[in-house]
Amino acid sequence: MASEGGTTGYIVHHLTPLSVGEGFWTLHLDTLFFSAALGALFIWFFKSVADKVTTGVPGLAQNFAEMMIEFVDQQVKDTFHGQSKLIAPLGLTIFCWVFLWNMMDLLPVDLLSLISSLMGIEYLRVVPSTDLNATFALSISVFILIIFYSIKIKGVLGFAKEMTCTPFGPWMMPFNLLLKTVEEIAKPISLALRLFGNLYAGELIFILIALLPAFLQPLLSFPWAIFHILIIVLQAFIFMVLTIVYLSMAHEDH
Amino acid sequence: MSINATLIGQMITFTLLVWFTMQYVWPPLIEALDERKKKISEGLAAAEKGQEDVKLAEKKAIKYLKEAKAESANIIALAQKRANEVVEESKGTAKLEGERMIESAKAQIEQEIQQAKETLRKEVSSLALKAAEQILQEEVDKAKHKEIISKVSKQLG
Numbered sequence: 001m002a003s004e005g006g007t008t009g010y011i012v013h014h015l016t017p018l019s020v021g022e023g024f025w026t027l028h029l030d031t032l033f034f035s036a037a038l039g040a041l042f043i044w045f046f047k048s049v050a051d052k053v054t055t056g057v058p059g060l061a062q063n064f065a066e067m068m069i070e071f072v073d074q075q076v077k078d079t080f081h082g083q084s085k086l087i088a089p090l091g092l093t094i095f096c097w098v099f100l101w102n103m104m105d106l107l108p109v110d111l112l113s114l115i116s117s118l119m120g121i122e123y124l125r126v127v128p129s130t131d132l133n134a135t136f137a138l139s140i141s142v143f144i145l146i147i148f149y150s151i152k153i154k155g156v157l158g159f160a161k162e163m164t165c166t167p168f169g170p171w172m173m174p175f176n177l178l179l180k181t182v183e184e185i186a187k188p189i190s191l192a193l194r195l196f197g198n199l200y201a202g203e204l205i206f207i208l209i210a211l212l213p214a215f216l217q218p219l220l221s222f223p224w225a226i227f228h229i230l231i232i233v234l235q236a237f238i239f240m241v242l243t244i245v246y247l248s249m250a251h252e253d254h
Numbered sequence: 255m256s257i258n259a260t261l262i263g264q265m266i267t268f269t270l271l272v273w274f275t276m277q278y279v280w281p282p283l284i285e286a287l288d289e290r291k292k293k294i295s296e297g298l299a300a301a302e303k304g305q306e307d308v309k310l311a312e313k314k315a316i317k318y319l320k321e322a323k324a325e326s327a328n329i330i331a332l333a334q335k336r337a338n339e340v341v342e343e344s345k346g347t348a349k350l351e352g353e354r355m356i357e358s359a360k361a362q363i364e365q366e367i368q369q370a371k372e373t374l375r376k377e378v379s380s381l382a383l384k385a386a387e388q389i390l391q392e393e394v395d396k397a398k399h400k401e402i403i404s405k406v407s408k409q410l411g
Contacts (some may be wrong), residue, residue, distance in 0.1 A: 012365050013381065021257075021258075021259065024259060025258065025259045026256070026260070026361040027256040027258070027259055027260050027263060028258070028260040031260055031264070032263050032264070032267070035264060035268050039270075039271045042271070043271065043274055043275070043279070046279040046283070047279060048276055048277070050278060050282040051280050051282075051284050053282050053283055053286040054286065055286050055290045056290075059405075064287075066283065067285060067286060067339055069280070069283050069284060069287065069377040070287065085276065086272075086276060088280060088284075089275040089276040089279065090272050090276075092275055092279075092280065093268075093272045093275045097268075097271060105314040119258060128264075128289055130355060131260065132256075132257060133257060133258060134260070134264050135263055136257060136261055136391060137261050137262075137263075137264030137265040137267075138259075138264070138268060140261070140265065141265050141268050141269065141272075149411075183407050193385060225411060230335065250337035
């Protein structure tokens with residue numbers, strides 16, 4: 001399937017987003033479109049279940065939704081000991097959304113870009129989690145929530161005290177501040193890069209497999225896809241659990 | 255691979271998704287789950303209570319059965335006693351009646367004997383009188399010999 005420009009051209013083509021605009025104001029239309037569409041799918045499914053929810057015997061869809069809800073709720077209850085109307089729905093949204101993003105990775109790498117090229121769209125990158133903007137959007141939102149709850153629960157002074165007087169006491173104030181700042185900043189960066197790195201690498205390997213002779217492709221892409229089923233759920237799960245953990249840490253008063 | 259305005263768009267989408275989930279998805283579903291949990295636990299409690307009730311009812315039934323048995327045994331015993339009494343009573347009555355009948359029969363026989371005796375005596379005395387008339391060849395004056403006649407007839411009696 002190597003297009004003109006050879007192997008490198010093919011890989012680059014597959015990893016180039018469909019974008020409009022210049023400089024910072026560039027928009028990756030494919031990322032925005034697919035993540036919004038997948039978000040709409042998630043919302044539509046859960047909303048349709050919530051609309052006709054019954055306390056009696058649940059149907060297939062409700063059963064599935066309840067399974068997800070209970071799974072997330074259990075995770076939240078295990079780590080977060082307090083009252084919050086936000087954390088559990090946030091966890092559910094992150095888990096489902098990221099999972100749906102990642103699931104796009106299992107679609108054949110050439111399928112959607114072929115369809116789009118027939119429609120006249122030159123570039124298309126279908127997996128939102130291979131876009132740093134998408135993963136950082138999630139992690140920065142979570143980071144804002146961490147800071148918000150830290151200040152809300154501990155107060156401005158309490159938060160400042162935690163940033164400056166731990167872990168080594170007030171006499172090591174500048175060192176403490178540096179340490180804590182790095183610790184806090186590391187949270188969103190690690191969250192975003194972990195998800196991005198895993199999915200980007202996975203997608204890259206799918207693309208590399210697609211470059212091999214046709215008879216070899218199923219031999220490699222099939223086991224890799226099976227392995228990837230594990231990766232996509234795991235990465236969604238890790239993102240959700242770490243979000244819950246970070247937010248429960250923000251709620252804890254030392 | 256650069257960070258750009260897509261980030262902002264994604265953050266807005268994410269915020270909307272979280273808001274929607276928080277507002278319209280999570281509460282009804284978790285409420286339904288809690289409701290069902292409550293229902294199930296209530297059902298289980300009711301079932302347990304039902305079982306307890308059944309056990310209690312069984313105990314009561316056994317108790318009533320025992321009482322009924324005892325009562326029926328009592329009634330049977332009473333009835334038997336009464337029957338015995340009735341039998342005894344009728345036995346006594348029959349005996350008395352029999353005795354009375356024997357008694358009356360005996361009296362009747364006695365009476366008849368007496369009657370027969372009387373008739374015989376009368377006949378004998380008239381025969382004796384006739385015989386005496388024959389012997390004396392004359393009429394016996396009954397008024398004259400009244401004393402003798404009565405003496406004889408007494409001896410015959």
